[in-house]
Amino acid sequence: QSVLTQPPSVSAAPGQKVTISCSGSSSNIRNNYVSWYQQLPGTAPKLLIYENNKRPSGIPDRFSGSKSGTSATLGITGLQTGDEADYYCETWDRSLGAGVFGGGTKLTVL
Amino acid sequence: QVRLQESGPGLVKPSQTLSLICTVSGGSISNGDFYWSWVRQHPERGLEWIGYIYYTGTTYDNPSLRSRISMSADTSKNHFSLRLSSVTAADTAVYYCARIQAAAGHFDYWGQGTLVTVSS
Numbered sequence A: 001q002s003v004l005t006q007p008p009s010v011s012a013a014p015g016q017k018v019t020i021s022c023s024g025s026s027s028n029i030r031n032n033y034v035s036w037y038q039q040l041p042g043t044a045p046k047l048l049i050y051e052n053n054k055r056p057s058g059i060p061d062r063f064s065g066s067k068s069g070t071s072a073t074l075g076i077t078g079l080q081t082g083d084e085a086d087y088y089c090e091t092w093d094r095s096l097g098a099g100v101f102g103g104g105t106k107l108t109v110l
Numbered sequence B: 001q002v003r004l005q006e007s008g009p010g011l012v013k014p015s016q017t018l019s020l021i022c023t024v025s026g027g028s029i030s031n032g033d034f035y036w037s038w039v040r041q042h043p044e045r046g047l048e049w050i051g052y053i054y055y056t057g058t059t060y061d062n063p064s065l066r067s068r069i070s071m072s073a074d075t076s077k078n079h080f081s082l083r084l085s086s087v088t089a090a091d092t093a094v095y096y097c098a099r100i101q102a103a104a105g106h107f108d109y110w111g112q113g114t115l116v117t118v119s120s
Helices: none
Strands: A009-012 A018-023 A035-039 A046-049 A063-068 A071-076 A085-093 A098-101 A105-109 B003-007 B018-025 B034-041 B047-053 B059-061 B069-074 B079-084 B093-101 B107-110 B114-118
Touching (some): A018 A105, A046 A063, A046 B107, A071 A085, A098 B047, B003 B093, B018 B034, B018 B093, B034 B107, B047 B079, B079 B093
Antiparallel strands (some): A018 A071, A035 A046, A063 A071, B003 B018, B018 B079, B034 B047, B047 B059, B069 B079, B093 B114
């Protein structure tokens, strides 16, 4: 059971928008930066969002991040079949004294 | 472009020690702006944070694994390593090394990962 809770799966049609939630607590999300990672099948995770809402160079603005209180959200607009992947949120948990990942959300583009 | 590459045995016997090395190119592990970390992923499951090492040798590891973990860094070879002792089948996973931006804590570069199977 992950400290950060994500929906196991989400789906939407090409061109549509989807959001993925990441729910935590005051010991993790509330007081720390959240980052998001995309893991395409058979590959290593790739940084999508850091410091809650910043995109690394090369990540299209179709991807966005936000945080409010003890929850964070990843948004993806203009969905493409190439966006089908697992998405993970991550932050630091001061109670555990460790980094923590969400359980991951599988995105299906129908 | 920074690149990280994991290397080590793909098969380890139960109760033995898992040893992996991550070789870094395109950047120095002596750069104080970064931590050098390990993350693993059990088959068909999510990601688990293992720990990180700073170029000074300071380490920080997951309390759930702390009693079995040892990490080190060799700045002359620009690589860092992970040792996990007393392994069981539950330690079978893909092991990734990754770079952490020290200021903000996110993983910005990852190795391709290496599968380690614990089996007799």
